Amino acid sequence: MSNFREDGPGYPVTEASRVDKVSPISRRLRSLRAITVMVIAIIMLIPVFVMAITAFKSRSVIVSHPPTIFFKPSLEGFVFLFTDRAVVSKARQPEFKAAAETGELGLVERIALESGQEVTGPSDYVNRLKNSLIIAGLSTIFSVVLGLFAAYAFSRFDVLGKDDLLFFILSTRMLPAVVVTIPLFLMFRQLGLNDTHLGMILLYTVFNLSLAVWLLKGFIDEIPVEYEEAALVDGYSRIQTFFKIVLPQTMTGIAATTVFCLIFAWNEYAFALMLTSDNARTAPPSIATMLGRGGIEWSAIAAGSLGFLIPVVIVTFALRNYLLRGVTFGAVRK
Amino acid sequence: MSDLELKNITKNFPDVTALNDVSFDVKDGEFFVLLGHTGAGKTTTLRVVAGLTNQDEGTVLFDGDSVNDLAPADRDVAFVFQQYSLYPTMSVYDNLAFPLRSPLRKLSEEEIRRQVDIVAEKLHIDHLLDRKTAYLSGGEMQRVSLGRAMVRQPRIFLMDEPLSNLDAKLREALRVELQHLQKTEGSTTLFVTHDQIEALTMADRIAVLNEGSIVQIGTPEDIYDRPNTIFVAQLVGTPRINLVETSREDCNIFIKNSTLYIPIPEGWEPPDSFVLGIRPEDVMPDREGEFAGELALTEPLGMETILHITSGEKTLLSVIPGTTDLKIGENVKFNIAQERLYCFNMDGDSLTC
Numbered sequence: 062m063s064n065f066r067e068d069g070p071g072y073p074v075t076e077a078s079r080v081d082k083v084s085p086i087s088r089r090l091r092s093l094r095a096i097t098v099m100v101i102a103i104i105m106l107i108p109v110f111v112m113a114i115t116a117f118k119s120r121s122v123i124v125s126h127p128p129t130i131f132f133k134p135s136l137e138g139f140v141f142l143f144t145d146r147a148v149v150s151k152a153r154q155p156e157f158k159a160a161a162e163t164g165e166l167g168l169v170e171r172i173a174l175e176s177g178q179e180v181t182g183p184s185d186y187v188n189r190l191k192n193s194l195i196i197a198g199l200s201t202i203f204s205v206v207l208g209l210f211a212a213y214a215f216s217r218f219d220v221l222g223k224d225d226l227l228f229f230i231l232s233t234r235m236l237p238a239v240v241v242t243i244p245l246f247l248m249f250r251q252l253g254l255n256d257t258h259l260g261m262i263l264l265y266t267v268f269n270l271s272l273a274v275w276l277l278k279g280f281i282d283e284i285p286v287e288y289e290e291a292a293l294v295d296g297y298s299r300i301q302t303f304f305k306i307v308l309p310q311t312m313t314g315i316a317a318t319t320v321f322c323l324i325f326a327w328n329e330y331a332f333a334l335m336l337t338s339d340n341a342r343t344a345p346p347s348i349a350t351m352l353g354r355g356g357i358e359w360s361a362i363a364a365g366s367l368g369f370l371i372p373v374v375i376v377t378f379a380l381r382n383y384l385l386r387g388v389t390f391g392a393v394r395k
Numbered sequence: 396m397s398d399l400e401l402k403n404i405t406k407n408f409p410d411v412t413a414l415n416d417v418s419f420d421v422k423d424g425e426f427f428v429l430l431g432h433t434g435a436g437k438t439t440t441l442r443v444v445a446g447l448t449n450q451d452e453g454t455v456l457f458d459g460d461s462v463n464d465l466a467p468a469d470r471d472v473a474f475v476f477q478q479y480s481l482y483p484t485m486s487v488y489d490n491l492a493f494p495l496r497s498p499l500r501k502l503s504e505e506e507i508r509r510q511v512d513i514v515a516e517k518l519h520i521d522h523l524l525d526r527k528t529a530y531l532s533g534g535e536m537q538r539v540s541l542g543r544a545m546v547r548q549p550r551i552f553l554m555d556e557p558l559s560n561l562d563a564k565l566r567e568a569l570r571v572e573l574q575h576l577q578k579t580e581g582s583t584t585l586f587v588t589h590d591q592i593e594a595l596t597m598a599d600r601i602a603v604l605n606e607g608s609i610v611q612i613g614t615p616e617d618i619y620d621r622p623n624t625i626f627v628a629q630l631v632g633t634p635r636i637n638l639v640e641t642s643r644e645d646c647n648i649f650i651k652n653s654t655l656y657i658p659i660p661e662g663w664e665p666p667d668s669f670v671l672g673i674r675p676e677d678v679m680p681d682r683e684g685e686f687a688g689e690l691a692l693t694e695p696l697g698m699e700t701i702l703h704i705t706s707g708e709k710t711l712l713s714v715i716p717g718t719t720d721l722k723i724g725e726n727v728k729f730n731i732a733q734e735r736l737y738c739f740n741m742d743g744d745s746l747t748c
Contacts, residue, residue, distance in 0.1 A: 287480035290447050293467040294474040295543070296497030309484040 109370075115363035120176065123359045137176070138360030140169050142186055142368075146178035185339075186365060189347040194372065195258055196343055197326035200265035204322045205315060207266070208273025213303065215274070216281040217289075227278075230271045238331045249336055256337045264332060269322040276321065280314025281307065316383030320376060327373055344369055396583045397458045397550035398423045399444065404453035406439055406607075413439040414450070415607040421551075421600075424581040426574070430594040430618075430630065431604035437587040440604070441553045444585060446470050457550055468499060473544035475554040479536045481528040487539050488524040491515065494547050514546045517576070534565045541573070545580070552577075552584040558593065570596060591631040595619060603627050625743035628672050634701050634712045636737070637673040653707035655686055660733045669746060672737035675701070678713035680721070684728030690721050704729065 115123060119135040149157055157174055160166050166174065173180050214220055215227060245264070246255070254260030284307060292302040334346040348365040377384070400420040406413045414436045421427040429437045442448035444455055446467040454461050462470050473494070481490050488511060494500075495507045502510075515521040518538045523531065531539065537557060544552055558566045558573075574597045577584050588594055594601050595615045603610045603618065603626075611623040622628035628636045640651045643665055647656040650671065659665060680702065688704040688711065695718050702713040704727055713729065721727060738746045 285478065285480070287476050287478055288482060290445075290467075291474065291476060291480045291482070291543075292493070293447065294445050294470075294472060295494035296468045296471070296499045296547075298466070298468060298498075301498065306482060 112363050112366055115359060116367045118360055118363075120358075120360065135360075136168075136172055138358070138362075138364035139368075140172045140180075141358050141361040142364045143184055144169065144173065144180045145182050145184050146173050147181050149174070149177055149179045185342075186344070186347055189342055189344045190368070192258065192261075192337075192341055193327060193344040193369075196261045196265060196341070197323055197372075200262045200269060200326045201319060201322040203262065203266040204269035204273045205277075205319050208270055208277050208318065209311070209315065211270075211274045212277035212281050213307065216278050217286070227274075230274050233267065234271045242331065242335045245332070246335060256340045256342075258341045261333065261337065261341050261343070264336070265326040265329065268329075269325055272325070273318050273322060276318045277311065277314050280311055280317075284310050313383040316380035320373075320380060320384065323376055324373055327369075396423050396548075396581060398425075399551055399583060399585065400456040400459070401440070401444070402454045402456065404440070404443055404450045404455070406436075406443060406448065406450045412607050414443070417453070417604075417607070417609055419602050419609060419612055421583055421585055423583055426577050426584045426586065426597055426599045428594040428598035428601045429585065429587045429604055430589070430591060430601050432589055432630075434606075435604040436607040437589075437604055438555055439607075441474070441555050441585060441587055444470075444551070445472050445474050445553055447474075468497070471549050472551045472553055473547070473549035475540050475544050475552070475557045477556040477559060479540040479560075481531075481536055481539055481543070483528055485528070486524070487520065487526050487528060487531070490528060490539055491524075491542050491546050494543060500547070510546055514542045517545070518542045533561055534569070537561060537569065541576075545576070545582075550583070552582050552586075554584065554586045556588055557586075559588070559590065573597070592633070595631060603630060621745075622672075622737065623745050625670065625672070625739050628737060628739070632674060634675050634714065637675065637678065637711045638739075639671050639673070639709055639711075640668070641671045642668045650706075650709055653709035655688075655706050655709070657686075657731060657733065657736075660736070665738060666740070666746070668741070670739040670741065670743075672739065673711065673731060674735065674737075675712040675714040677732035677735045678702075678704070678711050678729055679732065680704075680713060680715060680719075680727050680729045682728060684730045686731065687726060687728050690723055690725050690727050693719060693721065693723060695719075702727070 114130065114132075116138045117134040117136070118129075118132055119137045122129055122132045122135075154177070157166070157179065161171050161174055170180050211230075215223060220226065249255045249260050252260075254263070288306050288310070289302050292306045293299070297305065328345060329343070330345045330349075333343045334349075337343065337346070344365070348362060348369065398421060402418050404414050404417045417436070417440060419427075429440060431437050439448060443450045446462070446465060450463075454463055456462065457470070481487075482493065485493065491511045491514060492507050495502050495510060511524070512521065515524055518541060520535060520538045520542060523535060523539070528536065528539065537560075541557065544554075558569055561569065570593060576582075577597075586593075586597065595618070598615055600612065600614055601618050602612045605626055611618060611627050613621070618627060619631050622631070625638060629638070639653070641648045641657075642651060643649070643659070644656065646659050648659055648665065648671060649656050657671075686706070688706040690702060691705045691710060692703040694701040694703075697718075699714050699716055700719050702715065702719065702721070704711050704713055740746050
């Protein structure tokens with residue numbers, strides 16, 4: 062047998078291990094770059110920060126001029142957001158005050174009472190948020206799963222009229238939403254899909270599918286076919302190969318696509334406003350309608366927007382390890 | 396192990412004929428090499444045997460039975476790819492176990508572990524089993540890739556230039572090792588390479604492919620000593636065979652544009668003009684040599700030296716063992732081994748003179 066035993070480094074060399082080989086200028090440039098990125102990030106985050114502190118301000122603090130940064134936090138915004146309230150009449154006020162003092166009222170009721178209101182029940186917003194979760198979640202899952210299979214087929218097989226089909230899929234995204242809303246509204250009315258969860262899920266799936274197919278095709282194109290061929294020869298069928306070999310390598314692409322689809326479906330405003338009224342209305346249009354009801358409740362709007370951010374942030378953070386690679390690789394391909 | 400037969404395989408791609416009526420057979424336990432330049436159809440042949448590419452015409456037979464309609468998984472062959480193609484999301488152990496975990500085989504995990512351990516030991520990769528494939532060197536990757544093929548007992552091994560991405564030293568070492576493994580396991584192997592040294596050193600038999608057609612099939616000796624065509628003669632041997640246009644002049648062969656007249660060997664009946672091939676090792680410098688030329692260049696390689704000897708406008712290459720004290724520009728005398736001359740007609744086909 063051979064005397065050669067080829068030993069590699071044993072670990073991947075990802076950066077220059079000799080610090081003295083990195084020139085001082087490039088080291089300084091690197092920290093300059095980091096500082097620039099931080100400054101930009103801070104500027105970008107200012108609106109989010111303002112929104113977050115507004116959500117915890119009481120009505121009197123919000124309107125104060127100049128805006129205060131240090132204040133006594135209040136949950137007023139959240140209470141207003143999640144409850145329906147009625148003004149407590151003068152006659153019944155002492156009764157409520159007494160109840161508050163003896164501790165019969167819960168936290169939510171006490172906060173409502175501070176502005177002279179009693180809680181009559183949960184607000185519509187709770188349902189709207191639930192609708193948003195159902196519609197955005199399911200449509201994202203459908204788009205990514207369907208997109209994955211379509212992308213794999215387009216990437217690996219000689220599909221008849223492949224280029225035309227791909228262009229057709231892309232073209233579904235070419236019209237601005239406003240242009241297609243009225244035809245869609247008429248179609249939905251005919252089919253009885255107006256103001257239904259199914260209708261909105263279908264619509265968002267169709268809208269996201271083109272993005273999903275194109276993004277995922279880019280990722281799958283980058284995986285060498287040899288892996289699959291090796292698995293085929295090793296005794297696996299095409300579908301087993303897809304799940305065992307292709308799927309694990311596409312995780313970055315799936316993560317990136319999931320986040321993009323979720324953000325679109327979660328944030329979508331125009332279609333939701335036009336095609337839903339009560340049953341399937343999602344959160345974005347309902348936050349906006351708060352502007353109209355008896356004075357602008359800024360803290361409730363800010364609280365709604367803040368809560369609205371959280372699911373997307375959670376998903377993005379959960380997938381961040383895949384995303385770091387995902388958004389830079391594969392996304393831009395022929 | 397099985398024997399393999401290809402019958403009249405033809406494969407057309409949209410703009411090129413990849414394989415044109417290719418037929419050959421590989422016997423059980425034989426090391427069979429497909430040799431040819433890039434694009435000659437070697438890899439396509441392997442893929443047809445594996446079932447990864449479907450031929451347009453012809454039949455692939457394993458042990459006499461057609462496998463044309465079998466999916467790659469059902470053909471039970473092992474493929475070693477040029478790029479190794481180790482599954483990047485798995486550890487070395489999982490890579491080796493992957494073929495055994497196929498739903499077609501239904502082995503227990505203990506049995507799988509036992510077989511993986513045997514192969515890992517055989518290939519000296521037992522210390523690597525827990526590593527991710529990204530943390531392997533080229534040589535280690537190639538061993539794992541061979542191991543993945545050997546871990547089950549496939550009917551036929553298919554190897555697509557498995558050594559070409561390795562550096563020269565390692566390639567030599569693995570070449571010897573691979574040959575040893577093949578002989579001890581007695582596995583039927585179809586090996587593709589463009590490297591004539593690999594072909595000559597490892598093969599039991601070689602098939603030379605050119606532009607999708609088989610030019611010659613034979614043992615390494617056949618290919619080297621009795622090339623069918625100029626193409627085959629040029630493909631094997633380093634340095635390349637000397638090919639010179641000649642004409643017959645009385646009882647001499649005259650090398651055109653030179654001053655060399657070679658007496659016609661006994662029993663030869665050469666035509667009026669033909670192409671003469673002389674292997675470099677058959678041009679032997681000798682103080683009392685029959686022929687004379689000028690030394691234009693020397694290439695000392697250590698164990699041998701290549702001499703460029705010019706005569707007129709022609710240059711003949713000569714290989715001598717060791718080094719030489721001949722100086723560039725000097726006149727050299729040399730002999731030509733007349734019993735080892737090759738002649739070809741102007742179309743490049745071998746002639747019996």
